[in-house]
Amino acid sequence: MTALDVLGFSGGALLGHRLRSALSLTGVTIGIAAVVVLTALGEGARRYVVEQFAAIGSDFVAVLPGKVETRGAIPGLGGTTHDLTLEDVAALRREIAGARHVEPVVMGTETIAAGERRRQVLVAGVTADFVHVRNVSVRRGRFLPRLGLDRGAPVAVLGASVAEELFPGVDPIGQVVRIGGRRCRVVGVLTARGQQLGMNMDEVALIPVATGMQLFNRSSLFRILISARPGVPLESLRDRAHEVLIARHREDDVTLLTEDSVVSSLSAILGVLTLALAAIATISLGVAGIGIMNVMLVSVSERTAEIGLLKAVGASRREILACFLAEAAMLSSAGGLAGLLIGWLGVRVLVGVFPALPASPPAWAVASALVLSVAVGSVFGYLPARRATRLDPVEALSGR
Amino acid sequence: MIELDRLTRTFQLGDEEVHALEDVTETIRAGEHVAIMGPSGSGKSTLLHLIGCLxxxxxxxxxxxxxxTADLGEGExxxxxQRRFGFVxxxxxxxxxxxxxxxxxxPLVFAGIESGRRRQRSQEVLEAVGLAHRARHRPSELSGGERQRIAIARALALAPSVLLADEPTGNLDRRSGDTVLDLLGTLHAGGLTVLVVTHDPRVAHRAERVLMMEDGRIARRIPREGLAEALAHWGIEEPR
Structure with a gap:
């Protein structure tokens, strides 16, 4: 008996009970569709986050003052930490050959006003090269001028919404705004980006870093952002910056983050989430398997006489086992294929409803869904098939 | 061809041992046409199943x-x-x-015969039972007699040397039964060994000899000569 014969024989038996076969494979269909949709959802969430980071710019090292780790004392309270200063920036620029940009950022919330209109905004003191480190672009006008680190200038670049709200229907370029009482001339407006991981670049005002430090009356920096020259790995950049800062501060009191590590850990967390969703969906496959087992047991007991006949015409136990296993596996793999189709349609609907979510099932999920659907039939079909092989032919033929 | 020596088959029914067959010794030669008769529960079907290795x-x-046969494994x-017995x-x-x-x-599928050869052989046996024109019909579209002839064609598919028939006319009306018996007669005439278990005296009358069974034993062996008288003596008359 060839494999093709087995498939033909078993397929014929399934087609003999179309409704029953269709109902029993529905369980597998739902299970596989659930695997596809849920993993697509998890994978979509992961890719959404990764893409968001990529949009901000993920190829820089961020230096934060203080140590973010658990020690004997509460961080920030135990021991003194040195502030990050413009001198640190200058030192880093001088000493790290692999750095393309070393840019300071100072941050604070201030009132911004134009005429009678006023509102609170996040004000960031940055440098001209900030655009090259974070993925921001200027829609109108130009970015901040190139100045010495300690030189301020009364100019500002506004986020898209800020510009829109302060100057509705008016070209903001060349207009004067008051930021915390200081007059600044608007030189540019950023391209609208929307919310990106809690930071809305549409809702900021950018001014030169020295101006910002004066405005906030601060000598310390919020961040130093370091980007690498092409071909320089972020890890070596981070380690080198760390050495320089330890040498300057005479202790290890800074935290260095590469956005890469943040992205990869978030990505890993969401990957586990996807796996968990897949596992939950797999439970429904177990239920579907029991459905198939039930139908196969019914099939075996209905076809007792047929099994007896197969024995009489010399079919071996192995052949009978193969026929019934093939029947169960065909049922479940047909259900699996239908599940893939329905899952795919479900993902299309999902993407239609949430266009921002790059949902698509990962290849491993599709592959394992197919393998799983065949496996479900084989595993849960085994018991009924073995029962068929163990029938006593004499009893089977007499219909007892 | 078939040599039975003190053959016994007991079944366990609860606490009770039932002797379906007890000390049956018999020899059936190739080419014989033997009918096995006897009341229900006399062991005639059990005997047929044992001979057919079921x-x-x-x-x-x-x-x-x-x-x-006790020395043969399951595969053998x-x-x-598959190859030596045909069941009806x-x-x-x-x-x-x-x-x-x-x-x-x-049977050809399970014997691993390739499909072209299968079709050729099924055509041969369907023609032999006179039902080649019904090949495409399903059993539900066939009469009882036709179904039994299809079953016989199936039994013949792998050219067995022994045909084992258990009440082949039991579900048939007289005319269909006669057609089936004619067919068995023709097959026997062609050299096939035929063993028939039956209640039907018409079936017995066509056999060369009859084994009368009672309580798991062969009670009488009625030879070809004197079959008619013996059957008459036993109250089994050939119906007109």
Missing amino acids: DRPTSGSYRFEGRE LDALR FQAFHLVGRLTARQNVEL
């Missing part, structure tokens, strides 16, 4: 074509049933979802 004896010896018994049942046991031809080809 069942194994509890004790005693069964030699088929000189080989002791499968092969024996009272209930036909045709597979309802398959056409007549597919039913006939079933």
Whole structure:
């Protein structure tokens, strides 16, 4: 008996009970569709986050003052930490050959006003090269001028919404705004980006870093952002910056983050989430398997006489086992294929409803869904098939 | 060809041992046409199942074509049933979802015969039972007599040397039964060994000899000569 014969024989038996076969494979269909949709959802969430980071710019090292780790004392309270200063920036620029940009950022919330209109905004003191480190672009006008680190200038670049709200229907370029009482001339407006991981670049005002430090009356920096020259790995950049800062501060009191590590850990967390969703969906496959087992047991007991006949015409136990296993596996793999189709349609609907979510099932999920659907039939079909092989032919033929 | 020596088959029914067959010793030569008769529960079907290797004896010896069947493994018994025996049942046991031809080809499929050869062979046996024109019909579209002839065609598919029939006319009206018996007669005339278990005296009358069974034993062996008188004596008259 060839494999093709087995498939033909078993397929014929399934087609003999179309409704029953269709109902029993529905369980597998739902299970596989659930695997596809849920993993697509998890994978979509992961890719959404990764893409968001990529949009901000993920190829820089961020230096934060203080140590973010658990020690004997509460961080920030135990021991003194040195502030990050413009001198640190200058030192880093001088000493790290692999750095393309070393840019300071100072941050604070201030009132911004134009005429009678006023509102609170996040004000960031940055440098001209900030655009090259974070993925921001200027829609109108130009970015901040190139100045010495300690030189301020009364100019500002506004986020898209800020510009829109302060100057509705008016070209903001060349207009004067008051930021915390200081007059600044608007030189540019950023391209609208929307919310990106809690930071809305549409809702900021950018001014030169020295101006910002004066405005906030601060000598310390919020961040130093370091980007690498092409071909320089972020890890070596981070380690080198760390050495320089330890040498300057005479202790290890800074935290260095590469956005890469943040992205990869978030990505890993969401990957586990996807796996968990897949596992939950797999439970429904177990239920579907029991459905198939039930139908196969019914099939075996209905076809007792047929099994007896197969024995009489010399079919071996192995052949009978193969026929019934093939029947169960065909049922479940047909259900699996239908599940893939329905899952795919479900993902299309999902993407239609949430266009921002790059949902698509990962290849491993599709592959394992197919393998799983065949496996479900084989595993849960085994018991009924073995029962068929163990029938006593004499009893089977007499219909007892 | 078939040598039975003190063949016994007991079944366990709860606490009770039932002797379906007890010390049956008999020899059936190749080419014989033997009818096995007897009341219900006399062991005639059990005897047929043992001869066809669908069942194994509890004790005693069964030699088929000189080989002791007790020494054969499961695979060898499968092969024996496949190639040497053809079975015909009272209930036909045709597979309802398959056409007549597919039913006939079933043993060929399990024997691993390739499909072209299968079709050729099924055509031959369907012609032999006179039902080539019904090949595409399913069992539900055939009369009882036709179904039994399809079942016989299936039994013949792998050219067995022994045809074992259990009440082949039991579910048939007289005319269909006669057609089936004519067919068995023709097959026997062609050299096939035919063993028929039956209640039907008409079947017995066509046999060369009759084994009368009672309580798991062969009570009478009625030879070809004097078959008619013996059957008459036993109250089994050939119906007109």
